[in-house]
Amino acid sequence: MTTEFKDSIETALHNPNLTGALGRFSEAYRISRAKAYEGIDFEAVRDRIAEVKGNASSRFEELAEQFKANAERRGAKVFRTSDPAEVKRYILDLAKAQNVQSVVKSKSMASEEIHLNKAFEQAGIQVDETDLGEWIIQLAHQTPSHMVMPAIHMTKEEVAEVFSQEVEAGQAPDIPKLVKFARGKLRPKFLAADMGITGANIAVAETGSLVIITNEGNARLVTTLPRIHVAIVGIEKLVAQVADIDPILTALPRSATGQLLTSYVSMLSGQVPNTDGSPKDLHIILMDNHRSDMVKDPKFKEALQCIRCATCLNVCPVFRLVGGHVFGKTYTGGIGTILTAWFDELKKSEDIQGLCIQCGSCVPVCPGKIDIPGLILELRRRLVVEQGQSLAMKAIFGVVNNRRLFHSMLRMASVTQKPFKQGRFIRHLPLFLSDMTDFRSLPAIAPEPFRDKFKAIAQPKQAEKVVFYAGCLIDFAYPETGMALVKILNKAGIEVVFPENQTCCGAPARYSGAYEVAAQNARDNIKALLETDATYVVSACPTCTVALKHDFLDTFKTLGITDAMGEAQRLSDRTIDFSSLVKKLVDEGRLTFKEGQHLGKITYHDSCHLKRTLKATDEPRELLQKAGHEIAEMYECDTCCGMAGSYSLKLPEISAPILERKLKHIKDTGADKVVMDCPGCVMQIRGGLDKDGSPIQVEHTAERLEDRFE
Amino acid sequence: MSTTFEAFETRAAAVSAEVHRFATRHEGLAFIEGFLREVGVSEAPGSGALWVDGSFLEGIGPAHVTSQVPGVSFEVTREAAAVAKVGISQLDWAIAGTGTLVQDATAVEKRLVSTLPPIHLAVLGTERILADFNSVLQRLQPEQINYIAFITGPSRTADIERVLTIGVHGPERLIVVVVDDFEKVTA
Numbered sequence: 021m022t023t024e025f026k027d028s029i030e031t032a033l034h035n036p037n038l039t040g041a042l043g044r045f046s047e048a049y050r051i052s053r054a055k056a057y058e059g060i061d062f063e064a065v066r067d068r069i070a071e072v073k074g075n076a077s078s079r080f081e082e083l084a085e086q087f088k089a090n091a092e093r094r095g096a097k098v099f100r101t102s103d104p105a106e107v108k109r110y111i112l113d114l115a116k117a118q119n120v121q122s123v124v125k126s127k128s129m130a131s132e133e134i135h136l137n138k139a140f141e142q143a144g145i146q147v148d149e150t151d152l153g154e155w156i157i158q159l160a161h162q163t164p165s166h167m168v169m170p171a172i173h174m175t176k177e178e179v180a181e182v183f184s185q186e187v188e189a190g191q192a193p194d195i196p197k198l199v200k201f202a203r204g205k206l207r208p209k210f211l212a213a214d215m216g217i218t219g220a221n222i223a224v225a226e227t228g229s230l231v232i233i234t235n236e237g238n239a240r241l242v243t244t245l246p247r248i249h250v251a252i253v254g255i256e257k258l259v260a261q262v263a264d265i266d267p268i269l270t271a272l273p274r275s276a277t278g279q280l281l282t283s284y285v286s287m288l289s290g291q292v293p294n295t296d297g298s299p300k301d302l303h304i305i306l307m308d309n310h311r312s313d314m315v316k317d318p319k320f321k322e323a324l325q326c327i328r329c330a331t332c333l334n335v336c337p338v339f340r341l342v343g344g345h346v347f348g349k350t351y352t353g354g355i356g357t358i359l360t361a362w363f364d365e366l367k368k369s370e371d372i373q374g375l376c377i378q379c380g381s382c383v384p385v386c387p388g389k390i391d392i393p394g395l396i397l398e399l400r401r402r403l404v405v406e407q408g409q410s411l412a413m414k415a416i417f418g419v420v421n422n423r424r425l426f427h428s429m430l431r432m433a434s435v436t437q438k439p440f441k442q443g444r445f446i447r448h449l450p451l452f453l454s455d456m457t458d459f460r461s462l463p464a465i466a467p468e469p470f471r472d473k474f475k476a477i478a479q480p481k482q483a484e485k486v487v488f489y490a491g492c493l494i495d496f497a498y499p500e501t502g503m504a505l506v507k508i509l510n511k512a513g514i515e516v517v518f519p520e521n522q523t524c525c526g527a528p529a530r531y532s533g534a535y536e537v538a539a540q541n542a543r544d545n546i547k548a549l550l551e552t553d554a555t556y557v558v559s560a561c562p563t564c565t566v567a568l569k570h571d572f573l574d575t576f577k578t579l580g581i582t583d584a585m586g587e588a589q590r591l592s593d594r595t596i597d598f599s600s601l602v603k604k605l606v607d608e609g610r611l612t613f614k615e616g617q618h619l620g621k622i623t624y625h626d627s628c629h630l631k632r633t634l635k636a637t638d639e640p641r642e643l644l645q646k647a648g649h650e651i652a653e654m655y656e657c658d659t660c661c662g663m664a665g666s667y668s669l670k671l672p673e674i675s676a677p678i679l680e681r682k683l684k685h686i687k688d689t690g691a692d693k694v695v696m697d698c699p700g701c702v703m704q705i706r707g708g709l710d711k712d713g714s715p716i717q718v719e720h721t722a723e724r725l726e727d728r729f730e
Numbered sequence: 731m732s733t734t735f736e737a738f739e740t741r742a743a744a745v746s747a748e749v750h751r752f753a754t755r756h757e758g759l760a761f762i763e764g765f766l767r768e769v770g771v772s773e774a775p776g777s778g779a780l781w782v783d784g785s786f787l788e789g790i791g792p793a794h795v796t797s798q799v800p801g802v803s804f805e806v807t808r809e810a811a812a813v814a815k816v817g818i819s820q821l822d823w824a825i826a827g828t829g830t831l832v833q834d835a836t837a838v839e840k841r842l843v844s845t846l847p848p849i850h851l852a853v854l855g856t857e858r859i860l861a862d863f864n865s866v867l868q869r870l871q872p873e874q875i876n877y878i879a880f881i882t883g884p885s886r887t888a889d890i891e892r893v894l895t896i897g898v899h900g901p902e903r904l905i906v907v908v909v910d911d912f913e914k915v916t917a
Binding site for chain 1: 741745807808812827828829830835836837838841842844845846863864867871872873875876877878879880881882883884885886887888889890891892893895897898899900901
C-alpha cells in the first residue's frame with residue numbers, strides 16, 4: 021500500500037466529525053431500512069431487479085438503439101458515445117452554439133465520473149450544483165464521499181463555514197437556516213440558467229423515458245426552467261420496458277434512505293413545453309465508458325445490476341470508520357471499488373480493494389444481488405496476476421505450501437516466542453511487529469499442537485467415522501477446541517479421524533489474491549481428507565469450513581483446473597461446520613443434554629463466514645440454550661470483529677476500532693462469557709479483552725458444550 | 731374506497747403532507763378559500779395564489795374564486811409562479827401504498843405551480859386513489875405522456891448531518907384536498 025493511501029486512512033480515522041457522523045448514520049440506517057421494507061418480500065424484489073438488469077445488460081446495444089429511436093421519435097436528440105471526452109465536447113459545443121451563460125445541475129454521478137464541472141469552468145461557463153449535498157461539496161472544492169449523501173462527512177459547523185467563506189459571510193451552524201439559505205441562493209440560479217443537466221436513475225427503452233428520483237425537488241426545476249435539458253445516462257441505467265421500473269423504484273428509496281418513496285419521481289419521455297411555450301431542447305447522452313467491457317466479463321457483468329443505492333457503503337464496518345474520501349475517486353465504498361477498477365483502470369483499485377474486510381455484510385442487503393466481496397476478491401486476484409505478489413508474501417506462501425516446513429516453523433515459534441510470552445498470551449512484540457499487539461494480545465503458540473495431543477487420546481473404536489479438519493489456529497494455538505470436539509463426537513458414538521497430512525486451508529493465500537497457492541493447498545487437503553471413508557468432514561473454524569465447502573471449488577473453477585473438480589465436490593458434499601453437525605446429532609437423539617442445568621447468561625458473536633456463507637445462526641444458539649444458557653444478544657451481534665485473517669496485520673489501524681466497538685457491545689450485555697464458533701474471532705476478541713484487562717471469558721462453542729452432554 | 735383513502739392519508743401524513751377530505755367540491759372549495767385567507771393570500775406583492783384551472787371548478791368558475799379571495803390568479807406564468815405564495819393544481823391519481831400524488835405534468839403550468847411556490851395545494855377525487863404504482867401506470871401511460879410527476883410529501887433534504895429538513899427547493903407544505911363527489915365531473 022502506498023504511504024499516501026495509508027496517510028489518508030490515518031487522517032480519516034482521526035477525524036471525529038467523520039467517524040461520529042458515519043457511525044451514527046450506520047446505526048440509524050439499519051433500523052430505517054428494516055422499517056421501510058416491512059411487508060415487502062425483499063428477496064423477490066431483488067430477484068426481479070437482478071433479472072431485469074441482468075437481461076438489460078446482455079442487450080445493451082439493442083436497448084440503446086431502441087431507446088434512441090423512441091426518444092428521438094418524441095423529440096429528443098440522443099447521442100451515444102463510449103468516450104467521456106466526447107460527452108464533454110458534445111455538451112460544451114451545444115452550450116456554445118446555444119449561447120449558454122449558466123448551467124444548473126441536479127445530482128448526476130455520471131457527470132462526476134467524467135469531471136464535467138471542471139470542463140465547464142475551463143470554458144468559462146458558470147455551473148452550479150443544486151442538490152444541497154452536491155452544492156456544499158462543490159463550494160468546498162471536494163468530491164462526494166457517498167453516492168447518495170455526498171456531504172455526509174461534514175458537520176453543520178463545517179457547512180456554515182463553507183457557506184460563509186464561499187457565498188455570504190456570517191452563516192450560523194443552524195441546519196434549517198442553512199437549508200433556507202441554500203434555497204434562497206439557488207433559486208435565482210434556477211431561474212437564470214439556460215441549460216439544465218440531470219442524470220437518470222432508469223432509462224426505459226420501449227418508451228424512451230427517463231426516470232429521475234429526488235427528494236429536494238431540484239430535478240423538477242432543472243428539467244422545467246432552463247430552455248435546454250441535457251441528461252447524462254450511463255448505459256447500465258437502461259431497462260427494456262416500463263414494467264421493469266417497479267422493482268427498482270420499490271428498492272431504491274427503501275435501500276438508499278429508508279423511504280417508501282422519495283418526494284419526487286419524474287418520468288420524462290421526450291420533449292415537453294418550456295415556460296414560454298417553445299418545445300424543450302432535450303439532449304440525452306448515453307455514455308458507455310467501459311460498461312460494455314464489463315458485460316463481456318463473465319465475473320463482472322453482475323456489477324451492472326447496481327442501482328446506486330449505496331447500501332454497501334451504509335452497512336460496511338470499514339466505510340463507517342474511514343468514509344468515502346480514502347477511495348480517492350468518484351464512486352466510493354464496495355461497489356465504488358469495483359466501478360473504479362473498470363471506469364478508471366484496474367491499477368487504480370490496487371490500494372482501495374485492500375479496504376474490503378470480506379465480512380460479507382453487504383451481500384444479503386444488495387438490491388442488485390451483486391457479490392461485492394466476491395468481485396473485490398477477483399480484483400485482488402487479477403492484480404496479483406498482473407503485478408505479482410510482494411516478495412514478503414511470496415516468502416510466506418512458499419512456506420505455507422510446504423506443510424512440513426510450515427508446521428516445523430510453527431513448532432519452532434512456540435520456543436522462540438518464550439521471551440514475549442505471558443501465560444497464554446503474547447502481549448507485546450518489538451519493532452514493526454508491535455502493530456499486531458498494540459490493540460490486542462496474541463495467542464501464544466501451544467507447547468503441544470493438537471496433532472500431537474490427538475495421538476494420546478484413547479478413542480473407543482466405532483463403525484462411524486468423522487474426519488476432523490483442525491485448521492492452523494486450532495491445531496497450533498487452540499488445541500483445546502479440537503479436544504472438546506473429539507470428546508463430544510465420541511459421546512455420539514463417532515470415532516474422530518485426524519489425517520496428519522492436512523495443511524493450511526488456503527484462505528490466507530486466496531484472500532490475498534494468490535489463487536495458485538490456494539489451489540495447491542486445496543489439492544493437498546482434498547487428498548488428505550478423502551483418504552478415510554467418513555460420514556462427514558467437520559471443522560470448528562467457519563473460514564476453513566467455507567474453504568473446504570466452497571472455496572476449493574471456486575479456486576479451481578477460476579483457474580480453469582478441471583481434473584480436481586470431482587474430488588473437490590465430494591469433499592464439499594461431506595463438509596459441515598461444528599455447530600450444524602452437533603445440532604444434527606442432537607436432533608437425531610444421538611446426543612442428549614444434561615437436564616436441569618442453569619448455566620447463566622452468555623452472549624454470542626456471529627462469525628462472518630458462519631452467518632453469511634454457511635448461514636448457521638440458529639444452530640449454535642439453540643445448542644447453547646439447550647445446554648442451559650440464557651443468551652443476552654449483543655448489539656450488532658453479526659458485525660465483523662475486525663480479525664479477518666491477515667487483514668488485522670495489513671490494516672491494524674482499521675481492525676483495532678472495529679474490535680473496540682465489538683468489545684463495547686459485548687460488555688454492554690453484562691454477560692460474563694462471550695461464545696463464538698470461529699477460532700479467528702476467539703483470537704481477536706480474547707486478545708482485545710485481555711488487553712483491556714476485562715474478566716469476560718471468551719470461548720469457542722465446542723469448549724462451552726464440552727461437558728454438557730450425558 | 732374508504733380503506734384506500736385511509737391508507738393514503740396515513741402514508742401521506744407520515745411524509746408530512748396535510749390531507750383533508752370533503753364530501754362535496756363545494757365543501758372542498760370553502761376549505762380552500764378559508765385556507766388561502768388564513769395563509770395571507772392577497773393582492774400584495776409576493777402574496778398571490780396561482781391556480782391551474784381544471785374540472786374541479788366546473789360549474790363553479792374561476793371568477794367565483796377570485797371574487798371570494800382576491801390575490802388568486804388563473805394566469806400561470808413563470809414570473810407569477812416565481813413570486814406566488816401558493817400554487818394550486820388538480821392531480822390525476824394517487825397511490826395509497828406510498829401516499830403519492832400522480833399527475834400528467836406535461837403542461838408546464840402544472841409544474842410551475844407545484845415547484846416554485848412555498849405551498850402547493852393539490853385537489854383530487856377520492857375515487858382516484860389507487861392501490862399501487864402499477865395501477866397508476868396502467869392509466870397514465872408513459873407511452874403517451876411526456877412528463878409524469880410523482881409527488882410524495884413536500885420537498886425535503888437530509889444532506890446536512892442527516893437531519894431531515896422540509897422545504898429545500900420545492901414546496902415546504904403540501905396540502906391535499908380530497909373530494910368524494912368528484913367522480914361526476916372527472917368520469
